[in-house]
Amino acid sequence: MIVVMKxxxxxxxxxxxxxxxxxxxxxxxxxxxxxxxxxxAIGEKREEMxxxxxxxxxxxxxxxxxxxxxxxxxxVKPERTEIRTGSLSVGxxxxxVMAGPCxxxxxxxxxxxxxxxxxxxxxxxxGGAFKPRTSPYSFQGLKEEGLKxxxxxRDETGLxxxxxxxxxxDVGLVSRYADVLQIGARNMQNYRLLExxxxxGLPVLLKRGPSATMDExxxxxxxxxxxxxxxxxxxxxxxxxxESHTRFTLPxxxxxxxxQKTHLPVVxxxxxxxxxxxxxxxxxxxxxxxxxxxxxxxxxPNPEQAMSDGYQSLTFxxxxxxxxxxxxxxxxxGKTIG
Ligand code: PEP
Ligand code: MN
Numbered sequence: 286m287i288v289v290m291k292x293x294x295x296x297x298x299x300x301x302x303x304x305x306x307x308x309x310x311x312x313x314x315x316x317x318x319x320x321x322x323x324x325x326a327i328g329e330k331r332e333e334m335x336x337x338x339x340x341x342x343x344x345x346x347x348x349x350x351x352x353x354x355x356x357x358x359x360x361v362k363p364e365r366t367e368i369r370t371g372s373l374s375v376g377x378x379x380x381x382v383m384a385g386p387c388x389x390x391x392x393x394x395x396x397x398x399x400x401x402x403x404x405x406x407x408x409x410x411x412g413g414a415f416k417p418r419t420s421p422y423s424f425q426g427l428k429e430e431g432l433k434x435x436x437x438x439r440d441e442t443g444l445x446x447x448x449x450x451x452x453x454x455d456v457g458l459v460s461r462y463a464d465v466l467q468i469g470a471r472n473m474q475n476y477r478l479l480e481x482x483x484x485x486g487l488p489v490l491l492k493r494g495p496s497a498t499m500d501e502x503x504x505x506x507x508x509x510x511x512x513x514x515x516x517x518x519x520x521x522x523x524x525x526x527x528e529s530h531t532r533f534t535l536p537x538x539x540x541x542x543x544x545q546k547t548h549l550p551v552v553x554x555x556x557x558x559x560x561x562x563x564x565x566x567x568x569x570x571x572x573x574x575x576x577x578x579x580x581x582x583x584x585x586p587n588p589e590q591a592m593s594d595g596y597q598s599l600t601f602x603x604x605x606x607x608x609x610x611x612x613x614x615x616x617x618x619g620k621t622i623g
Contacts, residue, residue: 381579406623483512523558532560
């Protein structure tokens with residue numbers, strides 16, 4: 286249920302209602318909008334609870350939340366969520382661009398990439414130190430050594446670091462180095478991990494599972510939000526279909542759909558979404574046109590030599606050209622980019 290407080294209700298009145306909600310065994314999330322404050326009361330709802338809450342001081346209305354997800358829903362929070370950490374801002378009028386290699390490989394690779402993507406307008410550096418690979422025989426990432434290299438690249442360039450955390454045991458370690466915790470597609474429904482990154486408090490980039498529905502993605506986000514961490518970005522990175530001309534099928538309609546259902550910002554990853562370098566620039570531009578709040582792009586100094594995902598990575602020059610193209614589209618829809 287949503288407890289809608291009257292305009293101008295005091296902090297004490299809001300707190301009083303939070304206590305009432307909690308006394309009913311429900312979880313209370315206070316969402317302060319520009320117009321008014323609402324309290325999302327999450328848990329099993331019973332009719333007498335609604336009646337009792339309606340009688341509270343400064344309560345305007347008590348409404349059911351129709352969507353299966355609650356805190357992520359636009360019904361609960363009509364204002365869009367804007368996430369800011371260091372150089373990265375996602376969800377406002379300026380687009381975020383998270384760019385970098387699939388995997389951190391060595392110092393020269395990550396530093397040169399960080400410098401190049403920053404010069405071309407990226408607002409964050411991505412790079413995997415813990416890599417979820419389909420085969421256990423593939424390169425698994427440099428782990429803590431990779432995190433240290435990412436932190437060194439941040440120190441030099443000022444770019445915020447986005448990197449994946451694969452297991453609950455690693456959340457503490459990765460949080461010491463990262464600015465944004467990435468939950469990979471394969472872990473979208475790892476609920477204990479979602480709770481752990483919710484507790485960690487850093488912004489979370491949640492990638493859609495290749496066979497997850499939009500509702501499942503939003504419900505996964507709900508696990509993070511429910512821990513009191515409001516900073517979740519949803520990332521469409523393509524789904525599995527019968528089609529084979531692309532690695533995954535990248536539905537840009539996800540941006541439009543999600544913007545209608547949730548206040549959380551939406552990121553598009555055309556690198557994993559297509560699996561082919563030559564498709565990435567145009568799909569990135571199309572994502573901007575569709576209203577995406579940010580892009581995630583794989584960039585490598587020498588894609589042919591990459592230890593993972595080279596076939597979908599942009600060179601430095603290709604990244605700069607992609608940014609130019611995206612900037613033109615962004616300008617046409619009243620946004621700025623990088
Ligand atoms: C990645 O970003 O390199 C990655 C592994 O992505 P996904 O989880 O979407 O496959
Ligand atoms: Mn990758």
